[in-house]
Amino acid sequence: MARPREFSDTAVLDAAMEVFWEKGYEATTTQDLCECTGLGRGSLYNAFGSKHALYEEAIKRYASTRAALQLQELAPAGGSVRDRLRDLMVAMIDLDLEDRGRRGCLALNAASEAAGRSGEVASLVQRQFKDLEEALAVLIAVGQHAGELSTSRPPLQAARMFQSAYYGLRTLAKVTDDRQALLDVVDGTIAAL
Amino acid sequence: MARPREFSDTAVLDAAMEVFWEKGYEATTTQDLCECTGLGRGSLYNAFGSKHALYEEAIKRYASTRAALQLQELAPAGGSVRDRLRDLMVAMIDLDLEDRGRRGCLALNAASEAAGRSGEVASLVQRQFKDLEEALAVLIAVGQHAGELSTSRPPLQAARMFQSAYYGLRTLAKVTDDRQALLDVVDGTIAAL
DNA sequence: TATGTTTTGTACTGCACGATAAAGAATCTG
DNA sequence: CAGATTCTTTATCGTGCAGTACAAAACATA
Numbered sequence A, B: 001m002a003r004p005r006e007f008s009d010t011a012v013l014d015a016a017m018e019v020f021w022e023k024g025y026e027a028t029t030t031q032d033l034c035e036c037t038g039l040g041r042g043s044l045y046n047a048f049g050s051k052h053a054l055y056e057e058a059i060k061r062y063a064s065t066r067a068a069l070q071l072q073e074l075a076p077a078g079g080s081v082r083d084r085l086r087d088l089m090v091a092m093i094d095l096d097l098e099d100r101g102r103r104g105c106l107a108l109n110a111a112s113e114a115a116g117r118s119g120e121v122a123s124l125v126q127r128q129f130k131d132l133e134e135a136l137a138v139l140i141a142v143g144q145h146a147g148e149l150s151t152s153r154p155p156l157q158a159a160r161m162f163q164s165a166y167y168g169l170r171t172l173a174k175v176t177d178d179r180q181a182l183l184d185v186v187d188g189t190i191a192a193l
Numbered sequence C: 001t002a003t004g005t006t007t008t009g010t011a012c013t014g015c016a017c018g019a020t021a022a023a024g025a026a027t028c029t030g
Numbered sequence D: 001c002a003g004a005t006t007c008t009t010t011a012t013c014g015t016g017c018a019g020t021a022c023a024a025a026a027c028a029t030a
Helices: A009-027 A030-037 A041-048 A051-074 A081-098 A106-112 A119-145 A155-172 A179-191 B009-023 B030-037 B041-048 B051-074 B081-098 B106-112 B119-145 B155-172 B179-191
Strands: none
Touching: A009 A030, A009 A041, A009 A051, A009 A106, A030 A041, A030 A051, A041 A051, A051 A081, A051 A106, A051 A119, A081 A119, A081 A155, A081 A179, A106 A119, A106 A155, A106 B106, A106 B155, A119 A155, A155 A179, A155 B106, A155 B155, A155 B179, A179 B155, B009 B030, B009 B041, B009 B051, B009 B106, B030 B041, B030 B051, B041 B051, B051 B081, B051 B106, B051 B119, B081 B119, B081 B155, B081 B179, B106 B119, B106 B155, B119 B155, B155 B179
């Protein structure tokens, strides 16, 4: 029963997410946020309260869009489990190397920054990590039951190994242009399953 | 032929390195640096020129101390290669979980921050990555020739897989307290060699 | 149209930032 | 000791920061 917003909350969050993604929390200024969202200071603070609160919302937005999409792609379906996991890694290599800003993964970036290692942000990041671990474990269990993957290791352990290599891969992709080096990681990791 | 410094350059670099390590580049203020080094602003700027130049020097210092020590520990010697690699990972898990500030690895942190993905810092980080890759490849080659490790993959590829898992492990250790999950990464990775 | 509520734009606050200037103190050379 | 040179200290610079105050504008309800 009052004046309605002139902007879409999710559109603003998407824009803010992009900036935090590219520059990190500390290096992003409120002016950056105003410019990329098109909002004035007043509107931003009225809607989100503080830079840090907006950061939290941006992380949530990341989880419910990009990360959720990734989990969906990992859900068991027909076809080779090995290929699915390989595709996940190779697709990320392509995306990362293509990206001029070398932003990598927002959740990983958040985990590295001091601002993301405590409080609400840390919990959000932790849950994203757990969700991926779980999805990988389920998929690997399916592959094992199908006789496609080695059963010498429990699915959860294999999932954790894969996840770790995957996160390392994305970190390596931030500073290297050596595509072959990254593909070696993929080959070595997939072969271990 | 003038007044000598009242401080040791390396001691100051060590102190600065600690702060950058804990808070990252952006979140570290010049005042932080003054407080932890015990120097005044004037002295700091006279000796190092700028915050960013000091950051670069701190990264170099990290490479020539911590990272160099790690490479040394990986140099081929008697004993099981598998155990050496396992010890490397387990020791890092213990250190990371013990560390209240959850600083992780300075080079990895630098790679994640925007300030470390370009220019001189990026080159320094890249070289640290390459150095570790090389040391791992040599050690793994030794293990393969000794018949201790599988020869199904070239040493360089195995090294890259291990390195990636190792970096992922250190990233995971930043937000989780689940020691077993981290040890699963170790077991899975070592078993793949 | 009148009223109440929310949003929006602008100006502003106080503060901390990175960096500098200048003067005095300490040391070396001769 | 005299002079040159470098380091240290203190005070300060201008800027940009996160956040706020407030009035005008836009809408919903009646």
